[in-house]
Amino acid sequence: MNSVTTPISSPAVDALLPCLDEAEALPWVLARIPAGRRALVVDNGPTEGSADIALGLGATVVHEPRRGFGAACHAGSTAATADIVCFRDCDASLDPPLLVRFVRQVRSGGADLVLGRRRPRGRSTWPAHARAGNLALARPLRRRTGPRLHDLGPLRAARRERLLALGLTDRRGGHPLQMVVRAADAGWRIAEHDVPHLPRTGASKVTGTWRGTWQAVRDMSRVLAEPTPAAENLTDVEEGVTAR
Template identity: 75%
Template sequence: MTVDVVLPCLNEAEALPWVLERVPAGWRAIVVDNGSTDGSPGIARELGATVVRESRRGFGAACHAGLTAAEADIVCFCDCDASLDPGLLAPFARSVADGQTDLMLGRRRPKGSGAWPLHARAGNLALSWMLRRRTGLDLHDLGPMRAARREDLLGLRLTDRRSGYPLQMVVRAADAGWRVREVDVPYLPRAGKSKVTGTWRGTWQTVHDMRRVLAEAGDGR
């Protein structure tokens, strides 16, 4: 089993040491720099990560750049802000490698004050409900921690390059008949300032992007 873990990164200099030291031994960390101005790419290289630059801003753009740069049999995704421990991805990868599941997702369980702002949690709950209605999958989170086979992910032909990328991945996987499963993972207060769901505006944009993905899926596009 070979594994690459994709870590989308925008000004995460404070979090990178904590994150990269927890990547399982033998895995390749792919840090996708999405326009950092705090020296994040240099720090990542010094710590042994492969750095990929993606000039197009957007969570989906960064994730997909990492996926296309990956070479391993299995690709994992994890936020790069120290809110999630990439070491917890080891059983995710094993489950996929052993053929027990096709897409493994982490259901975030907040630990500590400020780990998950109320407005972000409310948006996630609403979208998860819509996802269950759309796919019939018993899922409760659209979190970024996940694992699947690289070739299978590329075969989904994901097109969203904004916040809807994680949702589009799940919807297309469900439509393709994948076995999708989620397990609980601790969700910690992030290091530094959130660029997405840490603000009402960021949460609104995320919900808007994901609702657009669901609408497109409902239209059969």
Template identity: 70%
Template sequence: MTNFEADVVLPCLDEAGALPWVLERMPHWARPIVVDNGSADGSAQIAASLGATVVSEPRRGFGAAAHAGLLAATADVVAFCDCDASLDPRQLERVVAPVRSGAADLALGRRRPARGAWPAHARVANGALAVLTSRQAGVRLHDLGPLRAARRADLLALDLRDRRFGYPLEMVLSAAAAGWRITECDVDYRPRVGKSKVTGTVRGTVRTVRDMRAVLAR
């Protein structure tokens, strides 16, 4: 059993520079679960020294790390958040509250970017995917961002299979197909700490879009 109101899954690959800021801002009611996905910069050791629960997932892939964190979670509500300091853990309440109160089954953080926080190519790609997802899921969405929350048992019942960058999209589509109530909550989006390995580069954005389009095709 856990005394925390929510577990927060933080997929991590070489985020040593950002982890202290992220973990120091974690709400007292939330347990951070840092899923190390093969970091070479001591991220796992830093996370452990700051009191986080650390899980190792050697199989590379955002979905692999996110799902490993879900399996390690024990709280009734599970949230997912990037650990690159682009999202403020102090705003976790915004996505956890609708799920905890029963007002929603899946709450998604709709990113409101600060200047320089979201490259144009990534924002355009995200918007296009959000439109396609809205049409397929029958739910109007504006963002497919990483900050989100749902109940652990319900997430496990979705039996998500993607282990790459399509994992967040598969979650939304599967939730919609299961008749979940999905809501969006505004959250601030900051420039990340360190070099982006995903949507901060055109190559990373193309790879993410490719994985998500594969999920849409299925």
């Protein structure tokens, strides 16, 4: 069960940052969170004091002892209180101000889910095995969802209650893909924008190695194998959200 340290009054937007040993990158990331957004750092069991650093820099910290990217994202989503939530990594590879455009599009009704398509700055920014894994999933993703999407990166924005209503269950590396698949199944309008992908600070815990990439691809392939819900079930979900 997760817990929250130093909650503050409800913000306009919650920026959710899953965190596992990102002490080196946190100061840069938190300093660049746009005004009016609450930085909500999800402590996913770091060993180098990331949670204390986040607290010292004024962030709200959610404690989620279950390891897994999906577990951290779910904990952040349930602890958030803002109407709109954003997701991004804590590794300084994606600049927080990029989310301003994403939030604006969701708030205006131009899209229900906005995703960032990573465009690497430098050959070493995105390892070849991680890029290959992303490409391997892109084609079946397009067949499964319809929209011509290219990336399953962590930078994204959506309305919180609608996101929770999707009933995401993956607590591992398949979470980002499950969000897109279930949103598409529910008829959401999904937009994708190019974003600069910078060299990360510190070592990647997911796609930094062949083994990590293979595990993420396996998790996501399992999500793609999920059956498409019946049309009437999708209608029930959307009506339930509207009733809120």
